[in-house]
Amino acid sequence: MQFIEALKLRSKLLFLFLLITIGLISVAIMGTTYVNAMKRNIDSLYFGSLVPVTELNEILQKYHNGLADTLYKASRKEISTSEIIFNLEDSLDEINKKWKSYISHFKSEEEMEYVEYTNLEIKATNRYFQQILYAAKNGKDLTKISINTLEKKVAYIHRVLQKLINYEVSVAYYERKKFLHTYHTMMLRIGIILSVVILGILAVLLYVFRSIQKDHTQLEISAKKLKIANKKLENASYTDSLTDLHNRRYFNFVYERELKRAKRNKTYITFMMLDIDYFKQYNDTYGHVEGDFALKSVAKVLKDTLKRPSDYVFRLGGEEFGVLLSETDESNSAKLSREICDAVRGRELRHEKSKVSDFVTISIGVVCCIADEALDDEILISRADEMLYEAKESGRDRYIITSNVSAATTKPMHEEVHRNAS
Numbered sequence: 001m002q003f004i005e006a007l008k009l010r011s012k013l014l015f016l017f018l019l020i021t022i023g024l025i026s027v028a029i030m031g032t033t034y035v036n037a038m039k040r041n042i043d044s045l046y047f048g049s050l051v052p053v054t055e056l057n058e059i060l061q062k063y064h065n066g067l068a069d070t071l072y073k074a075s076r077k078e079i080s081t082s083e084i085i086f087n088l089e090d091s092l093d094e095i096n097k098k099w100k101s102y103i104s105h106f107k108s109e110e111e112m113e114y115v116e117y118t119n120l121e122i123k124a125t126n127r128y129f130q131q132i133l134y135a136a137k138n139g140k141d142l143t144k145i146s147i148n149t150l151e152k153k154v155a156y157i158h159r160v161l162q163k164l165i166n167y168e169v170s171v172a173y174y175e176r177k178k179f180l181h182t183y184h185t186m187m188l189r190i191g192i193i194l195s196v197v198i199l200g201i202l203a204v205l206l207y208v209f210r211s212i213q214k215d216h217t218q219l220e221i222s223a224k225k226l227k228i229a230n231k232k233l234e235n236a237s238y239t240d241s242l243t244d245l246h247n248r249r250y251f252n253f254v255y256e257r258e259l260k261r262a263k264r265n266k267t268y269i270t271f272m273m274l275d276i277d278y279f280k281q282y283n284d285t286y287g288h289v290e291g292d293f294a295l296k297s298v299a300k301v302l303k304d305t306l307k308r309p310s311d312y313v314f315r316l317g318g319e320e321f322g323v324l325l326s327e328t329d330e331s332n333s334a335k336l337s338r339e340i341c342d343a344v345r346g347r348e349l350r351h352e353k354s355k356v357s358d359f360v361t362i363s364i365g366v367v368c369c370i371a372d373e374a375l376d377d378e379i380l381i382s383r384a385d386e387m388l389y390e391a392k393e394s395g396r397d398r399y400i401i402t403s404n405v406s407a408a409t410t411k412p413m414h415e416e417v418h419r420n421a422s
Contacts, residue, residue: 151287341397
């Protein structure tokens, strides 16, 4: 019956329906045209700022992984002269291409002064590497390269470029903020115009349209698109740039979600807190470039060991890593911890200042339990941290696992200690 009544109503009010439709379409076309033009202009500024950031980061990667890493290997005679020459030429060529592309983008007068300064510093740094390239081509012995000078050169150009990256990121955030303000203002104006048109017609025909409500479809679509855009921007900041692992921000998000899921399903949840043993001494002995290499090596071990879609690996900060596993019992959690310890040691990264091994090692604190509604949200983190502390106090290069998730800090009854054989 309601369907028949609706058809009769449409039949009687066909003219009025067409009038409303024409009015709405006219306003929508004007509003959509203006908003789309505004979005194109603002997006070109906002997303245009992300492209330079990517180019600058790629330049940094070339200095670290392309040039510095090659010379480190050359000083230790780990690669041939032909490989050295190829890597140096390729890296310098890529740096020049990326820098030319970066400076081709629009720059304000305020930016140009620092961009020109950065350009001079890049040329000076590149001349240093070109001199080494020239020496390599002439058969010079590169084992006598001054690592101290190399690190100073790379560290200085890193600081110069990082300042430029920070500026480009701040520009992107500023343009986004301005876009959102203008976008919401314009949508409000369009909403007001639409409301006036609709209410004007409804005022004349109120007795017919009492059951009809305003259509919010367009506003809902716009809100959904905005939410998607925000999600994309948020995802861009979820990855640690050095190790390509998830960062602390993403950990906070995933930890809450996975814990709620485990509580709902009453399944196992495991959290590991990992720390590189004597990492400060490693940095002091071998330098920050080698320290970064050690961090990336540990990250690769974690990614190679933990491959399930439900296995989450994070760099929590400095030399500290975190692992969150779902539906993994104590036995399998212990097995994975042991494999990680063995794999890190098995990479045989020399560490002459370590008191437990000749190579880089890690200590792991592990907590594994079946989640329920009584489980405190922060207890996994605090207990894993306690287990990590005990692993270090017990001699490092080991893991300690517990299933005790009470708030007490006394040593748990169900605790397993694993000491890796050196």
